[in-house]
Amino acid sequence: MGEGEELVVELIDAYRERYHDRAAFLASLATLDGIYVPGQYDVAYGIDGTLEAVAARDAAPRVVVKRRLRSVNAFETIAAVKTPHAEYGHMALLEVGKGCGRGCRFCLEGQVYRPVRHRSVEALRETVARMAASGERRVGLVGACVSDYPWLGELLKVIEENGLELSISSLRADSLTEDLVAALARGGHRTLTMAPEAGTERLRWAVRKPISDAQLMTACDLVRSHGIPNLKTYFMIGQPTETSEDIEAIVDLAGRMLERLRVPDATGRPFGRLTLSISSFVPKPWTPFQWAPFDGAESLQAKLEIIKRGVRRFSNVRVLHENPREAALQALLARGDRRVADFLELAASYGGDWRRALREWPGDAEFYTTRDRPIGERLPWDHFDVGVKKAGLLREWERAQTESTVAVGAR
Ligand code: SF4
Missing domain, CATH: 3.30.750.200 (Transcription Regulator spoIIAA)
Structure with a gap:
């Protein structure tokens, strides 16, 4: 949950130690901040199908807290795989920071990547120079709201000085x-x-x-x-x-x-x-x-x-x-609880034919998507703390x- 730059190292270490014993490996993850192991939680539902309780087992945290990178300058986030088959495959992608302070009410990114952290121009300068030296021609700036990057003017100069073209999505x-x-x-x-x-x-x-x-x-x-x-x-x-x-x-x-x-x-x-x-x-x-x-x-x-x-x-x-209809599928996946996993398994067994899976799945997709959710209802994501109250x-x-x-x- 959250940002993986530091966590991924700890995750790999834990995997190296215990990969031969799946149960022990999963149990060891419970002590790492930012890891959610669904199998370590018992879930109870009410007769109307809504969530009633989520209880953590053993050492699993009652609330899973997202991982947040404190020093964004300590890590460089660039596209590691460049392929012409991807939307922005013709450019080198560079993240200028994390989070967005605007708070648009529909926007997930604006909420869960708080607080806003910008990489310094100095940190980005090195990366841009390396990109230019390796023969890149165009750099695409990535971030929740790139035009809010406070030193954008300076960064544009750095990009141009390195002979690179600029792109912003x-x-x-x-x-x-x-x-x-x-x-x-x-x-x-x-x-x-x-x-x-x-x-x-x-x-x-x-x-x-x-x-x-x-x-x-x-x-x-x-x-x-x-x-x-x-x-x-x-x-x-x-x-x-x-x-x-x-x-x-x-x-x-x-x-x-x-x-x-x-x-x-x-x-x-x-x-x-x-x-x-x-x-x-x-x-x-x-x-x-x-x-x-x-x-x-x-x-x-x-x-x-x-x-x-x-x-x-x-x-x-x-x-x-x-x-x-694809948006309806997104809504089901975004708002579903663990019972929706059966639908995913069904879709996988049909080679990804989710329309067929949706027709045959005994669950009620509209229960998750178009139903009004009362304020007091326990939500399937209430046992996560992503930093917003x-x-x-x-x-x-x-x-x-x-x-x-x-x-x-x-x-
Ligand atoms: S990322 Fe864009 S949509 Fe999201 S909060 Fe920021 S400005 Fe709004």
Whole structure:
């Protein structure tokens, strides 16, 4: 549980000593912080199927505490395997830090990697130089929110001094700067990516990602003034408090962004394409939205159709989305308890055909996914301490409901 840089060494040591005796090996792990051995816990369920109790056996900890790396500068986190078959296989990946201080209410990463820890520029400088010396051409910065890295300007200089091109997967529209966009453009970036998450400011505030429409428009202007031809945007449908107005607003926002984007750049080259990448909201453990029900595949599909139909009138717009049934599977895996293991075994026995496994599994997937979870219900992940207090999550969950009804201008 948590960060493995230090723990993995201890784990391997324990394995070396006891690998010949599985039971002894697993028992020895109980004393290591950050290790969860499910077989060392007894679980009881109520007649309604909800969890009633989880009891630790022998030396297993009652609550498993996540492992946290104290000194991020002591470890270098880079992609160890580079392959053209991976999404970012053409670049050297470098982690600039861990955690994110923004606290978006849907975001697992923003909660469980707390506190925020940035690697120093000095620590990263060495790695960048080594990457350049080994013949890399492009470095991709990795982190929960790279545009919040406090010494980004300095790091960009280091990357350019080493003759490397820069890549960043996604940026917050409210922390974009001229320098950053210019560096991305110089580094050959053909697409800038940002994640408004919702079509209306109301919903963005409700999920605690308070990015205004004006900031999105400014981001569009920056993209074009630096000659970047394409913009990719991430939206999430099915979020708590969402209404049909929020769905239609995604189409409307796309139209307004297009108006700002469809201008020639300084060299006269036309705009390329606006991509709307639509994902389905899956409520995650340890987030303020852990009590929210998953929207359901049919409802999500209907919302997707509204968006796809709506943008047909625009040229230069492409909609990408996942299959909402896959999101339903994610919801089952993210929110299930150990009884869902039977489903996994079944899917494995069918060579990974989870659709068939879902049809034949005697469990009730909706019990885990679309059911409203009362605040007092014991959750399958309550015996883990990932560094966020349940009371704090609950406060945020309640705030999301009240803030969703307050007009944005009144905040
Ligand atoms: S969505 Fe992005 S900005 Fe928000 S908490 Fe997660 S990582 Fe941070």
